[in-house]
Amino acid sequence: MSKGKMKIVALGDSITYGFPYSPQESWVAMAGDILNMQIINQGDCGDTTSFMLYRFFQSVVHYKPTHVIIMGGVNDAFSNISPGTVGENIIKMCNHAEEAKIRPIIGLPTPVNEKPYEHILALYRERMSIFAEERGIKIIDFYRSILDPETGGIQSDYHVDGVHPSLYGYEAMTQAVKKEHFIE
Numbered sequence: 001m002s003k004g005k006m007k008i009v010a011l012g013d014s015i016t017y018g019f020p021y022s023p024q025e026s027w028v029a030m031a032g033d034i035l036n037m038q039i040i041n042q043g044d045c046g047d048t049t050s051f052m053l054y055r056f057f058q059s060v061v062h063y064k065p066t067h068v069i070i071m072g073g074v075n076d077a078f079s080n081i082s083p084g085t086v087g088e089n090i091i092k093m094c095n096h097a098e099e100a101k102i103r104p105i106i107g108l109p110t111p112v113n114e115k116p117y118e119h120i121l122a123l124y125r126e127r128m129s130i131f132a133e134e135r136g137i138k139i140i141d142f143y144r145s146i147l148d149p150e151t152g153g154i155q156s157d158y159h160v161d162g163v164h165p166s167l168y169g170y171e172a173m174t175q176a177v178k179k180e181h182f183i184e
């Protein structure tokens with residue numbers, strides 16, 4: 001499939017939206033510009049994976065994309081949602097995508113600088129990675145793209161508040177998207 005025939009929806013929370021900036025400064029917009037392809041930003045601040053699942057048809061299927069990048073989990077972690085629940089939500093969204101002839105891509109949630117929540121996110125990432133490998137679903141490793149290996153959180157220049165990326169962080173996330181090969 002050529003880039004010109006691809007249409008991608010990015011489904012997620014404030015990190016997909018581009019908070020604290022705007023969607024024009026998000027990793028979604030930057031990736032669309034660098035890759036010269038249409039990527040529709042369906043990031044919604046405060047979303048959990050449950051709400052992403054709830055709005056999946058309106059926010060994804062409605063656009064008839066070829067691909068969907070599903071990235072969520074940070075708000076789930078801050079709400080202490082179980083890894084099982086988050087995993088099931090991701091599985092259901094991937095199933096809905098495949099039923100609608102849309103290729104799902106899982107974006108691994110970015111790191112946070114609060115250790116208890118980062119521990120929960122690590123469990124989510126592990127489940128997402130296992131599921132993706134079992135099903136042959138591509139992953140975009142947003143986690144490692146802005147990770148500080150020494151602290152386990154976000155690199156100091158790559159965040160504004162310990163959770164949300166800075167413009168440098170969004171640029172690094174864009175490079176993670178650029179590394180993936182969506183054309184098959």
